[in-house]
Amino acid sequence: MLRMAIPGGSTMTNLAVLVVCLLVGMALRAAKRMPDNAHVAINGFIIQVALPALILGHIHGLDLSTALVWPVLMPWILFALSAALFVVLGRLMAFSDATVGALIITAGLANTSFVGLPMIETFYGPQGIPTGILIDQLGTYLVLSTAGICVACYFSSKGVASRREILMRIVTFPPLVALVLAFVLMPVQYPAWIAGTFQRLGDTLAPLALVSVGLQLRLDHLSGNRAALGFGLGFKLVVGPLLIALIYTGVLSLRGEMTQVTLFESAMGPQIGGAIVAMQYGLNPQLITLMVGIGIVLSFVTLPLWYLALGAV
DSSP states (O other): OOOOOOOOHHHHHHHHHHHHHHHHHHHHHHTTOSOTTHHHHHHHHIIIIIHHHHHHHHHTTOOOOGGGHHHHHHHHHHHHHHHHHHHHHHHHHTOOHHHHHHHHHHHHSBOTTTTHHHHHHHHHOGGGHHHHHHIIIIIIHHHIIIIIHHHHHHHHHTTTSOHHHHHHHHHTOHHHHHHHHHHHTTTSOOOHHHHHHHHHHHTTHHHHHHHHHHHHOOGGGGTTTHHHHHHHHHIIIIIHHHHHHIIIIIISOOOSHHHHHHHHHHTSOBOHHHHHHHHHTTSOHHHHHHHHHHHHHHHHHHHHHHHHHHTTO
16 A cells, blocks of 8 residues: 655755745846856855765764665666766767766766655655665765766866876865765764764755755756756656666566665756756756756656655565
């Protein structure tokens, strides 16, 4: 029998914050209350401070288990599928390098935390949250900090940056440095004030990122981006999750609620952190903001449908 947990106040608040902050960013841009390049400073804070703080805070408390290998691998498989598809599609459609890179990152990285965790709690209850956190921290953010930054460097600096320069960008990428440091510090007990500081700084990521997206989101940018947007959202919200479901249930014969939560996470809209990284590297910011802004809103419609479809798994 299908069941759905009653959305708690905190869950609805998390989802409301995402929508409100996106609208606030759009309103500030329309009212010209912010400088045209305000998003640059916001994105810099997210990459340099908020995202590393989030990683340092969450990775530290993870309870690792071999049973969680398949959930953690899902974001890696999804990103690989995205890369394979859009490299080929980019050639067929004559997309620019910046567009191909933007599609790989935004369609290949799911919003497994700020949208994913509240939606898991809503549809599967709090018992699904630990699986979601592991998918997010050891899957999505690790993919972003390694393969994601490689894609961003390659498609933004193709033929310009040397291999050494790209390698230096990867190893000095603040979220990756934070991830390595978080693993090193796992045996160490954080003082309460340090844990609280990481929590508060990490909590700024989603609101600031959605404000940044709203500041840049312009529906008139649809012109020239419709085909790429259609392919990107089609993969992120429908085709990608379907392929993951076929692999996990058909090839690997995985079943149960952990598998359902894993497949549900794959169907989330584009990841905010990945979008910010892609914009930092100049990968078609118009398309990126459309992917995130429209993709997150559409996911509120597609996710209940995925929940119903996954009920038989």
